[in-house]
Amino acid sequence: MSDRRAFLRRLGISAGSLPFLHWADPAFAAASQERHYRPGDAAAAAGGNDEDFWGWVKASYTTSPNILNLNNGGVAPQPKVVQDAHIRYYQYCNEAPSYYMWQILDQGREPLRERLAGLCGCSPEEVAINRNSTEGLNTVIFGLNLKAGDEVVLTRQDYPNMINAWRQREKREGIKLVWIDLPLPMDDEAQIIELYHKAFTARTRVVHITHLINWTGQILPVHSIAEEARQRGIHVITDGAHTLAHVDFKVPALGCDYFASSLHKWLSAPFGSGLLFIRKEKIRNVWALLSNNEPDGPDIRKFESLGTRSFAAEMAIGTALDFHEVIGAQRKEARLRYLKNYWVDQVKDLPRVTFLQSAPAHQSCAIANIAVAGMKPEELSAELFNRYRIHTVAINWEHIHGVRVTPNVYTSPGDLDRLVAAIRKIAK
Numbered sequence: 001m002s003d004r005r006a007f008l009r010r011l012g013i014s015a016g017s018l019p020f021l022h023w024a025d026p027a028f029a030a031a032s033q034e035r036h037y038r039p040g041d042a043a044a045a046a047g048g049n050d051e052d053f054w055g056w057v058k059a060s061y062t063t064s065p066n067i068l069n070l071n072n073g074g075v076a077p078q079p080k081v082v083q084d085a086h087i088r089y090y091q092y093c094n095e096a097p098s099y100y101m102w103q104i105l106d107q108g109r110e111p112l113r114e115r116l117a118g119l120c121g122c123s124p125e126e127v128a129i130n131r132n133s134t135e136g137l138n139t140v141i142f143g144l145n146l147k148a149g150d151e152v153v154l155t156r157q158d159y160p161n162m163i164n165a166w167r168q169r170e171k172r173e174g175i176k177l178v179w180i181d182l183p184l185p186m187d188d189e190a191q192i193i194e195l196y197h198k199a200f201t202a203r204t205r206v207v208h209i210t211h212l213i214n215w216t217g218q219i220l221p222v223h224s225i226a227e228e229a230r231q232r233g234i235h236v237i238t239d240g241a242h243t244l245a246h247v248d249f250k251v252p253a254l255g256c257d258y259f260a261s262s263l264h265k266w267l268s269a270p271f272g273s274g275l276l277f278i279r280k281e282k283i284r285n286v287w288a289l290l291s292n293n294e295p296d297g298p299d300i301r302k303f304e305s306l307g308t309r310s311f312a313a314e315m316a317i318g319t320a321l322d323f324h325e326v327i328g329a330q331r332k333e334a335r336l337r338y339l340k341n342y343w344v345d346q347v348k349d350l351p352r353v354t355f356l357q358s359a360p361a362h363q364s365c366a367i368a369n370i371a372v373a374g375m376k377p378e379e380l381s382a383e384l385f386n387r388y389r390i391h392t393v394a395i396n397w398e399h400i401h402g403v404r405v406t407p408n409v410y411t412s413p414g415d416l417d418r419l420v421a422a423i424r425k426i427a428k
Helices: 002-011 019-024 026-033 051-059 080-093 097-120 133-143 160-173 189-199 222-231 280-285 300-304 311-327 329-347 377-388 413-426
Strands: 127-130 151-155 176-180 204-210 235-239 258-262 274-278 353-355 368-372 393-397 400-405
Touching: 019 026, 019 080, 019 097, 019 311, 026 311, 080 097, 080 311, 097 127, 097 274, 097 311, 127 133, 127 300, 133 160, 133 235, 133 258, 133 274, 151 160, 160 176, 160 204, 176 189, 189 204, 189 222, 204 222, 222 235, 274 280, 274 300, 311 329, 329 368, 329 413, 368 377, 368 413, 377 393, 377 400, 377 413
Parallel strands: 151 176, 151 204, 204 235, 235 258
Antiparallel strands: 127 274, 258 274, 353 368, 368 400, 393 400
């Protein structure tokens, strides 16, 4: 009991800001307070090029000085303070695993749930903690009651794991998949909305919307699609793998019923950490993927019956949340968009270069997709790495052929100058 009280007290559950960061590294937490983003601070929100602040952020990571990692869209590294928290919790668990995991660290789940709900802008009773977007979305995809002939609207540009899950339900149960083919990039949001709305019929039961298309960085107008869907009684599932802690929004504002995200992407939380949001009144609609005593009940915690999992990774999410809070969602979005524009603007007029992300500012953020005429995506990606040690990813998926380039908060303009110089040589 004293260990549990000490743990909760040291987390600072009632002590105010950055409780997990204080537990992980009090000195770093104290230094962070001086840089903490304050809501309403217009200068900080627009501070995409405040290199003093972003230099401090960069120094908080342990990324390689030899390889320039521009594939943060796949999985992001954690700042050192998050790594340290993860290791500390892991070592703590190993002192007496069944005691420290279930009787001590498990007591931090509800405070963590509250913090994640704050990030999402929803009730804690609408957030389940899990391991990634795939797990969260599969929970909903396989948990909804559907029957043969029910229609699900989705796009060919959605993430393969989700497409495969829907195809499995199609194969086993005879639901009908209605496909939209998005001719990306698309600058006209009204055209995107119309494609979804035209696909809806009287038999449509679900629409699956990817908030940000991972191949190109295109942000879709989820709210406008969802508004029409919900008026028709259609379930709205949103794949938010690439948007939470990347762009500044609150999940309920999207108008969706179900949302999942991977926290090891833009939150820089430990690998294998994620969350699932389900609108409170919809929780009963979804059967638990890994069953418990009330798989069709109204409690969001029914989706956390995962068995033994990494309590250390889960609790270190809190430190990542604190680090994200220090930066601030608005300031972070401004920086990520600034970095994307910084390098894109320097090479966009090269004759052999084209881009596959949407042009309007609010329809993309950190992610860009570049193509060089006369080169296959895998050739360009290999050239960038083999000659310049710049790590990107080649994309060949449903009419999308290019190289995805994804900086993160620890990326500097100097890093991107290295990318620009390489592209100018390759595309000359």
